[in-house]
Amino acid sequence: MDILESIKDRRSINFFEIGKEIPDGVLESLVEIANTAPSSMNLQPWKVIIVKSEEMKDKLVNVAFGQVKVKEASVVFVIVAEPGGLEENIENVLKSWVDLGYMDRATADKYSVMAQNLYSSIDSEKRRIFAVKNASFFAMNLMIAARGFGLETHPMDGFNDLELKKLLQIDDNAIVPLIIACGYKRKGVKLLPRGYRRKFADFVKIV
Numbered sequence: 001m002d003i004l005e006s007i008k009d010r011r012s013i014n015f016f017e018i019g020k021e022i023p024d025g026v027l028e029s030l031v032e033i034a035n036t037a038p039s040s041m042n043l044q045p046w047k048v049i050i051v052k053s054e055e056m057k058d059k060l061v062n063v064a065f066g067q068v069k070v071k072e073a074s075v076v077f078v079i080v081a082e083p084g085g086l087e088e089n090i091e092n093v094l095k096s097w098v099d100l101g102y103m104d105r106a107t108a109d110k111y112s113v114m115a116q117n118l119y120s121s122i123d124s125e126k127r128r129i130f131a132v133k134n135a136s137f138f139a140m141n142l143m144i145a146a147r148g149f150g151l152e153t154h155p156m157d158g159f160n161d162l163e164l165k166k167l168l169q170i171d172d173n174a175i176v177p178l179i180i181a182c183g184y185k186r187k188g189v190k191l192l193p194r195g196y197r198r199k200f201a202d203f204v205k206i207v
């Protein structure tokens with residue numbers, strides 16, 4: 001599918017084909033492709049929980065204020081933004097840059113200090129913003145890539161944050177900016193036209 005069509009055609013889908021599974025191989029490819037998203041210093045401070053079982057989807061619907069699409073979608077991706085992703089991933093990121101010839105080890109060590117300074121301490125507001133910002137790029141990449149597999153999505157932040165974290169045993173320090181229902185559009189469902197979007201001049205300033 002053409003990239004521009006894929007972006008233009010994406011809609012938040014309310015009606016999924018009930019009971020239609022996404023093959024495991026497709027799920028894995030989709031997540032791996034989404035994972036090529038850019039991130040601050042390539043630190044990738046996100047994790048994903050794929051809610052697939054009917055039992056867990058039943059519980060998730062309740063946490064998501066009864067939004068039925070959570071149950072009817074094939075899976076729900078829970079996007080977890082992790083402030084601690086910096087500490088967790090930085091050595092692998094720097095090692096890869098050294099191994100691939102981007103820089104020598106001494107420069108990599110300087111980058112490590114730079115990252116700590118730039119993104120502040122693990123419990124800071126700045127670090128939480130770092131995590132959410134980067135996880136959101138992953139989330140958008142996932143929704144666009146899904147179109148390439150003939151899949152549809154619906155992003156949601158209508159859920160009880162604390163209950164969600166408890167249900168899925170997500171670390172207190174992590175943030176869940178959104179969850180994404182994903183599956184196949186139900187046959188025969190006709191979408192209403194896309195809702196209001198501002199025009200170029202309404203939100204763009206050229207200086």
Ligand SMILES: Cc1cc2nc3c(=O)[nH]c(=O)nc-3n(C[C@H](O)[C@H](O)[C@H](O)COP(=O)(O)O)c2cc1C
Binds near residue numbers: 067154
């Ligand atoms: C972060 C985020 C949270 C959202 N939360 C919900 C939600 O909880 N429930 C819902 O029905 N739609 C939710 N939406 C979908 C929006 O309502 C939808 O994207 C918007 O109306 C534009 O429609 P479109 O995506 O089809 O273009 C959310 C979208 C985003 C990006």
